[in-house]
Amino acid sequence: MKCQAYPGEDALAAALGRIILDTIRRLPAVVLGLPTGRTPLGLYAELARLTALEQPDWSEVRTFNLDEFVGLAPSDSGSYRAFMQERLFHHVNIRPEHIGFLDGVAEDADAECGRYERAIAAVGGIDLMVLGIGANGHIGFNEPGKTLAARTHLVTLDAPTRAANALWFDGDVTRVPRQALTMGMATILAARAIVLIATGETKAEAVRAMLYGGVTTAVPASFLQLHPQVNVMLDQSLADQLA
Numbered sequence: 318m319k320c321q322a323y324p325g326e327d328a329l330a331a332a333l334g335r336i337i338l339d340t341i342r343r344l345p346a347v348v349l350g351l352p353t354g355r356t357p358l359g360l361y362a363e364l365a366r367l368t369a370l371e372q373p374d375w376s377e378v379r380t381f382n383l384d385e386f387v388g389l390a391p392s393d394s395g396s397y398r399a400f401m402q403e404r405l406f407h408h409v410n411i412r413p414e415h416i417g418f419l420d421g422v423a424e425d426a427d428a429e430c431g432r433y434e435r436a437i438a439a440v441g442g443i444d445l446m447v448l449g450i451g452a453n454g455h456i457g458f459n460e461p462g463k464t465l466a467a468r469t470h471l472v473t474l475d476a477p478t479r480a481a482n483a484l485w486f487d488g489d490v491t492r493v494p495r496q497a498l499t500m501g502m503a504t505i506l507a508a509r510a511i512v513l514i515a516t517g518e519t520k521a522e523a524v525r526a527m528l529y530g531g532v533t534t535a536v537p538a539s540f541l542q543l544h545p546q547v548n549v550m551l552d553q554s555l556a557d558q559l560a
């Protein structure tokens with residue numbers, strides 16, 4: 318895994334925003350895998366800013382988000398679909414039919430997960446997957462455990478993960494759904510290239526385990542060591558903790 322530190326969150330967001338826009342110019346029909354969370358907020362603000370400035374064409378771009386809460390409709394303000402609409406999709410000329418998302422209110426979760434896998438396969442797989450990392454080492458909502466699921470599946474969220482997501486629900490952890498649908502480890506690892514972004518000292522332990530520990534289901538992100546094309550982008554405050 319290649320690892321690069323940036324002076325701060327803004328510099329990291331600027332660098333990755335540039336990489337993504339360059340990729341769209343080079344490969345107009347690129348398939349992006351996208352994360353939600355606090356970490357990519359700067360990235361999406363930068364993509365919106367650069368898009369307003371430079372007018373890149375997103376009309377052939379396709380996206381697949383990593384995960385979605387169970388029980389929240391796309392119109393629910395706490396849903397990741399709503400997060401993405403507000404932060405990115407609203408600001409670029411992506412076609413609604415090119416936005417891949419797990420449906421948190423699907424009646425049959427297994428069928429919905431199968432549909433998602435087929436939709437990704439039907440467009441030839443994900444070219445560039447952007448990931449965050451949880452303080453517990455999760456990627457997507459693949460939580461640490463005795464085993465990890467390979468493909469898109471239903472998960473029960475860990476207590477720390479629900480606590481970390483309370484900020485999207487006015488700080489009220491009781492409103493954070495208990496379950497989610499997430500891409501699995503194989504879905505993520507099948508992407509042709511992966512960029513993982515992490516900022517702040519609270520992620521240092523997880524990033525250290527991901528980079529320097531063994532491959533273990535106790536740290537799902539450690540499986541990225543098996544992938545030939547992973548770039549890890551950190552801010553300096555986190556990188557300092559690794560030194």
Ligand code: PGA
Nearest residue numbers: 354355356357449450451
């Ligand atoms: P965060 O989440 O960016 O809100 O810290 C990252 C993640 O859990 O993958």
